[in-house]
Amino acid sequence: MTRATDLSDDLPASPVSGRLQAGYAKAEDATPSSDTLLINEQSRLLEASGQRIYKFGFGQSPFPVFAPAVATLAAHAAQKAYLPVQGLPALRERVAAFHGVVDQTPWEAERVLVGPGSKLLLFALIKSLPAADILIPAPAWVSYAPQARMAGQHAVRLEATWDERWQVTPETLERHCRERPERLKVLIHNAPGNPTGLAPDADTQQRLADVARRHGVLVLADEIYGLLHHRGAYRAFARDYPEGTVTTGGLSKWCGAGGWRLGVMHAPASLGDELFQRLLGVASETWSSVASPIQQAAMTAYTPGPELDAYLQRQRAVLAEIGGWCAARLNAAGVRTHAPDGGFYLFPDFAMHRRRLASRGIATSRELTRRLLDEAGVALLPGSAFGCPPEQLTVRLAYVDFEGGELLATSGEVLGSPTLRQTREGIEAIVDWLERD
Known part of the structure; x- marks a missing residue:
């Protein structure tokens, strides 16, 4: 019996291929695979x-997934129904309460969005924004800039140095905010950061928040590593700038569950309803909902206890x-x-x-x-x-x-x-x- 994969050898060259290659040759936004x-x-x-x-x-x-969450996943493995696009209401309540205690930040359950990993939530946010300058530290995680380009946004690198501990300083942000002030600025703040493992001290972060507030900068706080601060002393950016910070997190790092693909986002009501409705629109037209057993397991993971x-x-x-x-x-x-x-x-x-x-x-x-x-x-x-x-x-x-x-x-x-x-x-x-x- 001839395998179906062998049949491709007999297919004639497709004229579509030539059009594809010609189009790619002209494209300026090619997106290579993640390094x-x-x-x-x-x-x-x-x-x-x-x-x-x-x-x-x-x-x-390198650590195993939190064992009670694994047990919950197994107990709900047979669940197959599509869940609400925004995420299980009970899970959103649990996530909001968890971050309210752990980060001392005012998460509201009705402003939480559950997605298949924080990576896609980050892209959904950038895609949902009006035209903006996405301010990305150099160094920063490899996917921020490609995501900005894929979303049709303008990626701007903010160079950092060894002496600055690879952090964006308030002075650097101030300088870039004065350039094209009519454009919305979105600062990506990832701390403890990938690739550096570093976070700003409290005073520097507060001054950074002051600059953002003064210039109307939206801060996208990627806090996926926050719970793995080595002294348990991570300071959520929303503590210093609650009205202008969208926060993302998830289970991949602190819960050892990268392959489960569950992320969470909080967009405060102070940013208005239009942004959140656009986020829900992206979610409904792309991932629909996160797998039901995974959301059930996340309920356990987001329950504080000894x-x-x-x-x-x-x-x-x-x-x-x-x-x-x-x-x-x-x-x-x-x-x-x-x-x-x-x-x-x-x-x-x-x-x-x-x-x-x-x-x-x-x-x-x-x-x-x-x-x-x-x-x-x-x-x-x-x-x-x-x-x-x-x-x-x-x-x-x-x-x-x-x-x-x-x-x-x-x-x-x-x-x-x-x-x-x-x-x-x-x-x-x-x-x-x-x-x-």
């Missing part, structure tokens, strides 16, 4: 070929210890690296090795990561993927190449655990590679 997803697939392929790869390229929680507190506190302690050690080891090798505030990323800067790297034919961050993968088996992402200049020798390092279940079940320090051997060896592989003649 984070590509490095994950590349690492898998190299491992499958027998190479040893230290997988610091893809940022996925078990959830212990789960979060242990994650924070483990990530803080590992991230602090990685940063210290790289700093000792002359690779400037800020110790992280939260999440599981570092943003090392190899500038002090520029001359030595240049002698080896390495002048850009992409060349740096390619050589590290080829010659040391270390998978990283270049700073240029996050909006930084190509010649800036920065990389993103996701220090989660370990199985977190065992560490979650223990107490005390973790660096001596055999579970972290791969992580420690990966950092040492970077240092050894740098020291080669």
Whole structure:
């Protein structure tokens, strides 16, 4: 029996193909695949070929999903009905109450939207806005700028520096707000951030909020890593600017449930009804509703209690210890690296090795990561993927190449655990590679 896939070999070339290629050649908004997803697939392929790869390229929680939520998911697995576009009312109530307690911010259940991951919610918001300048830090998560372009918006990079801890300063925001003041400005604020793991201090954030308020800037606060602040001290942006902040979060990072694809968004009533109706319109014409069993499981995840507190506190302690050690080891090798505030990323800067790297034919961050993968088996992402200049020798390092279940079940320090051997060896592989003649 001939397989259907074999029949394509006999098909004539389609005239549609020529039109497609001609159209793509003229397009100015081509959207390449996400660098984070590509490095994950590349690492898998190299491992499958027998190479040893230290997988610091893809940022996925190493911890198991919160067990009570898994039990709820199993109990509701047979549910198959479409749910309300906005999300289960009971879940929205639970989410609003949760953030009201955890973040001390005034979430209203009727202004919560549940979506298939915060990534799509972010795009829905950008698409629902009138013409705007989307102000994106450099560095920032790889998908913000492509999403802005796909939505027909104008992406503007706000460059940050090592000395500024890779943060957008109030002065930088003030300067950009004075440019084309007639345009709506939307500041994307992700803290603790991807790719840096850093967050502003309270004073800086309050001054940033003051600038936003004075210029009527809409702030899109991507707080997906907020609950993984290593000291449990994350300050939600809506605490300082509640009337002008749209907040997104979800289960992927703090609940270890990236593949479940459940995100939440809060758009305050102070922003008016038109924006929220447009958000619901995008949702109804695209994802319709999030899977019923997942929403039921999220009800459990968003219920505070001692078990959830212990789960979060242990994650924070483990990530803080590992991230602090990685940063210290790289700093000792002359690779400037800020110790992280939260999440599981570092943003090392190899500038002090520029001359030595240049002698080896390495002048850009992409060349740096390619050589590290080829010659040391270390998978990283270049700073240029996050909006930084190509010649800036920065990389993103996701220090989660370990199985977190065992560490979650223990107490005390973790660096001596055999579970972290791969992580420690990966950092040492970077240092050894740098020291080669």
